[in-house]
Amino acid sequence: MSESASLIEKVEELKLDDDFVDPWNVTSSSDAGVDYDKLIERFGSSKVDAELLARFEKVAGQPVHHLIRRGIFFSHRDLNAILDMVEQGKKFYLYTGRGPSSESLHLGHLVPFIVTKWLQEVFDVPLVIQLTDDEKTLWKDLTVEQSMKLARENAKDIIAMGFDVNKTFIFSDLDFMGKCPAMYQNVIRIAKRVTFNQVRGIFGFGDMDPIGKIGFPPVQAAPSFSTTFPFIFGGKTVRCLIPCAIDQDPYFRMTRDVAPRIKLPKPALLHSKFFPALQGAKTKMSASDTNSAIFLTDTAKEIKTKINKHAFSGGQVTLEDQRRLGANTDIDVSYQLLRFFLPDDEQLENIRVAYSKGEMLSGEIKKLAIETLQPIVAEHQEQRKLVTEEVLDQFMSIRKLNF
Amino acid sequence: MSESASLIEKVEELKLDDDFVDPWNVTSSSDAGVDYDKLIERFGSSKVDAELLARFEKVAGQPVHHLIRRGIFFSHRDLNAILDMVEQGKKFYLYTGRGPSSESLHLGHLVPFIVTKWLQEVFDVPLVIQLTDDEKTLWKDLTVEQSMKLARENAKDIIAMGFDVNKTFIFSDLDFMGKCPAMYQNVIRIAKRVTFNQVRGIFGFGDMDPIGKIGFPPVQAAPSFSTTFPFIFGGKTVRCLIPCAIDQDPYFRMTRDVAPRIKLPKPALLHSKFFPALQGAKTKMSASDTNSAIFLTDTAKEIKTKINKHAFSGGQVTLEDQRRLGANTDIDVSYQLLRFFLPDDEQLENIRVAYSKGEMLSGEIKKLAIETLQPIVAEHQEQRKLVTEEVLDQFMSIRKLNF
Numbered sequence: 001m002s003e004s005a006s007l008i009e010k011v012e013e014l015k016l017d018d019d020f021v022d023p024w025n026v027t028s029s030s031d032a033g034v035d036y037d038k039l040i041e042r043f044g045s046s047k048v049d050a051e052l053l054a055r056f057e058k059v060a061g062q063p064v065h066h067l068i069r070r071g072i073f074f075s076h077r078d079l080n081a082i083l084d085m086v087e088q089g090k091k092f093y094l095y096t097g098r099g100p101s102s103e104s105l106h107l108g109h110l111v112p113f114i115v116t117k118w119l120q121e122v123f124d125v126p127l128v129i130q131l132t133d134d135e136k137t138l139w140k141d142l143t144v145e146q147s148m149k150l151a152r153e154n155a156k157d158i159i160a161m162g163f164d165v166n167k168t169f170i171f172s173d174l175d176f177m178g179k180c181p182a183m184y185q186n187v188i189r190i191a192k193r194v195t196f197n198q199v200r201g202i203f204g205f206g207d208m209d210p211i212g213k214i215g216f217p218p219v220q221a222a223p224s225f226s227t228t229f230p231f232i233f234g235g236k237t238v239r240c241l242i243p244c245a246i247d248q249d250p251y252f253r254m255t256r257d258v259a260p261r262i263k264l265p266k267p268a269l270l271h272s273k274f275f276p277a278l279q280g281a282k283t284k285m286s287a288s289d290t291n292s293a294i295f296l297t298d299t300a301k302e303i304k305t306k307i308n309k310h311a312f313s314g315g316q317v318t319l320e321d322q323r324r325l326g327a328n329t330d331i332d333v334s335y336q337l338l339r340f341f342l343p344d345d346e347q348l349e350n351i352r353v354a355y356s357k358g359e360m361l362s363g364e365i366k367k368l369a370i371e372t373l374q375p376i377v378a379e380h381q382e383q384r385k386l387v388t389e390e391v392l393d394q395f396m397s398i399r400k401l402n403f
Numbered sequence: 404m405s406e407s408a409s410l411i412e413k414v415e416e417l418k419l420d421d422d423f424v425d426p427w428n429v430t431s432s433s434d435a436g437v438d439y440d441k442l443i444e445r446f447g448s449s450k451v452d453a454e455l456l457a458r459f460e461k462v463a464g465q466p467v468h469h470l471i472r473r474g475i476f477f478s479h480r481d482l483n484a485i486l487d488m489v490e491q492g493k494k495f496y497l498y499t500g501r502g503p504s505s506e507s508l509h510l511g512h513l514v515p516f517i518v519t520k521w522l523q524e525v526f527d528v529p530l531v532i533q534l535t536d537d538e539k540t541l542w543k544d545l546t547v548e549q550s551m552k553l554a555r556e557n558a559k560d561i562i563a564m565g566f567d568v569n570k571t572f573i574f575s576d577l578d579f580m581g582k583c584p585a586m587y588q589n590v591i592r593i594a595k596r597v598t599f600n601q602v603r604g605i606f607g608f609g610d611m612d613p614i615g616k617i618g619f620p621p622v623q624a625a626p627s628f629s630t631t632f633p634f635i636f637g638g639k640t641v642r643c644l645i646p647c648a649i650d651q652d653p654y655f656r657m658t659r660d661v662a663p664r665i666k667l668p669k670p671a672l673l674h675s676k677f678f679p680a681l682q683g684a685k686t687k688m689s690a691s692d693t694n695s696a697i698f699l700t701d702t703a704k705e706i707k708t709k710i711n712k713h714a715f716s717g718g719q720v721t722l723e724d725q726r727r728l729g730a731n732t733d734i735d736v737s738y739q740l741l742r743f744f745l746p747d748d749e750q751l752e753n754i755r756v757a758y759s760k761g762e763m764l765s766g767e768i769k770k771l772a773i774e775t776l777q778p779i780v781a782e783h784q785e786q787r788k789l790v791t792e793e794v795l796d797q798f799m800s801i802r803k804l805n806f
Contacts, residue, residue: 134591144588174591178584185547185577188537191615196599199614211602212594215618 033281078268097130100150102287108275160384190218221255224267280312315362326358334369434734436684481671500533503553505690511678563787593621624658627670683715718765729761737772
C-alpha cells in the first residue's frame, strides 16, 4: 500500500471534515479536497479576497494571472506590504523552491513556478530558487549523490519554463551551502533561535527522528533573507515574497517568528491550493505515485491514457443520469485541470456550465483536458531539450543578477 | 555565582566519588580531580598502558612526549591500529580543534596542540584544526561575527606554537562550511543517521534546546573523515587520529558509531586528562573564569601573582606540619603545572620526592612553577607577534598539503 493510500485510510477514520496538511503529506476526507477556509484560520494567514485582487491588478497595471484570479493562489501573508513597496518604487525579491525527489517534474510542480515567473516579469525583480536536495537525502532513501543529480534534472525542467538567466539564481543546498558562507551563517542565526519543542509543534518531529531532519527547517528559512545572497544584494536588506503551496507555510511561519529577532524583515507569502491527484482531490498529485501524476516526460498518448483511465469524474455513472443531473465540477479532476491550465475565463465558464447542466459528458471534458495538456507538455519537452549542462551551470553559478 | 561553581555544589551534594564530565562542563568532588579509571570504564575507551607506551616508543623511534609518558594522555581508541598503519608505511592524518570562546587561549588549551604537534613531527602527517565558532555562537551570547573574530584570534595562538604551514590546515566552521561542499555533504550524511534520542543520551540535549545545538554534533564529527577535505586527500579515504581532552569523546563515540554506516573508517582517539583550574582539580582551567586560568597574554608579573594567590596547595598549613608530613602532590596545582610543562623527568621526580617529604615548601614549588611557566608564555608572546593576518590567511586557505 502506498504511503498516501494508507494516510487516506487514516484520515477517513477521523470525522468527515478532517484534513491533514504538513510539508510532507496532504490528505482530505472530502472529494472536493482540503477545506481551505479552515486552513487559513488554522494557519493564521489572510485570504486573497476581491479587494486585494483589485488592488493587485491596479498595482500590476494588468490583469492578474488566472491562477491568482481564480483563487488557486488563495491565501497570503503581508502581500499588501509588498504592493506598498511596488507603489513606492522599492524592489523586493522572489524566493521559491522544490524538493527534488523524482527525475521528472509533474504538472502540479509547475504551479508555483508559473505564478513566480509571472510575478517576476510583471514586477521585474530577482528570483532565487532553492532545490532542497539535502531535505530529500534526509527524508528519502536517496544518497547525497542521487539527490544532487535529481536537483540538477529538476532545475532543467524549471529553466525550460523560460526564466530569465539575468534575473534568476537556482541553487541546490548540497552544493550552495559549500559555496556561500553567508548561507550557513544565516542558518546558524536561525537555528540558535528555534527550539526542539517549537519544531515538534510546527512539523511534528519526534524523538526518533534524525537530527538532520530536526536541523533542516533553518535551511529552508535562510533564503527568505536577502543577506543569504551577498553576491546578489551586496549585503543590503531586501524584502522577500515567497509563492508556494500552502503546505510549505509551516517553514515560513517559523521564519517570520525568527525574523525580528535577527533584525531582518519577515518574508511575505502567496499560498496556492494543492494540485489534485488524478484520482481526486483527497490527495495532491505525487511524483512517487506515477498513476496519480502527469509527468513532463509523458507522451501525448500517456497523457491521454492516464486521464481517460484515472482522472476522477464528477459526472454521473450513466448517460441518462448525466444528462438529467449534470456533473459536480468541484470534484471533477478534468475540470480542475482546466482551471489550472486553460487561461481563457469565458471558455472555462462555458465548459463549467455545460458540464454542470449535463450538456457535456465526462468523456468530453476528459478530451478537453487531454487536448489542453498535451501541447503544454509537448512544448515543455521542446524547451527542455535546449537546456544544456552549460545553461544549467549558468543559472546555478554564483553571480550578480540584473535588477 | 559562576556556572562551574554552582556545578561544584551540585556534584558535592552527590556521593563522594561522583564526577560530571560532558563537552561543556567538568567537575569532580575530589581534590585530586576526576577518577580517570572510572571514566575509561564509563566511556568504554582503553587505557594507555605500559605495553602500548613501549610499542609507541618503538614505532616512533624515539621517546614519546612527556605528556604521553606521564599518563596525561591516558586513554585511547584504536591507537594500536594507527601504529599498525605506521609500521606498514601507511599515512594517517591528525584532527584536533578548539571552541573559540575567549580572545586569548590559556595554558590548558595548549595541551592537545602540544601533543598534536609532536605527533605531526614524528610521523610526518597532515593536520586539520577545526575552530567551532558555530558552536560558540550557539552556546554562548556571541554573534556570528564575534565568534568568527575569536576564531581568528585563537588560530593565531595556535599558529604561534610552530605548526608547519605546509602540513596544517586551520578552518573556522562559519567560514569553511561555505567554502567546501564536501563538508556540508558529510554533515548531512552523518545527521541522517543520528536520532534526537541518541544525542539526548550522549549530550543531554533537551526539548528546550535550540535545534542549532541539536544539529551541531555532526559538524564536529565530519572532519574525522578525510572525504571532508577533497583538496587535501583528493577524495581518498585516509584514517584519522584525534588527540583531544576526554570531554570531547562523546562527539567521537557518536562519529565512530556512524562511520561504518557511511562506509568510512572510524577515527582513532588519544585522550588527555583535564588541565586543572588554579583553584584545584575539581574543575578544569576555564577561560570564562579569569582567576582560574593563566592566559597566554598574561605578563610575567600576572603569572607570579596568580600562582602565588590562587594555585591550590597540597602542602600543610604550617611550616612545622609541612616539614613533618610533607605535601600531597596529587592535589597540588603547582606540582601539576610542572607535570604538564617541565619536560625533564629526573628533575620532576626530585621535586616530587622533596615536596612530598617536606624538604620543599609550598612557596618554593610555586616559585618553580612560576619560573617554568613565565618563559614559556613569554616565548609564546614573541612567536605570536610574527603571526600576521597574511600568515593566518595562508593557514586557513583551502589548498593541497604536503605529505
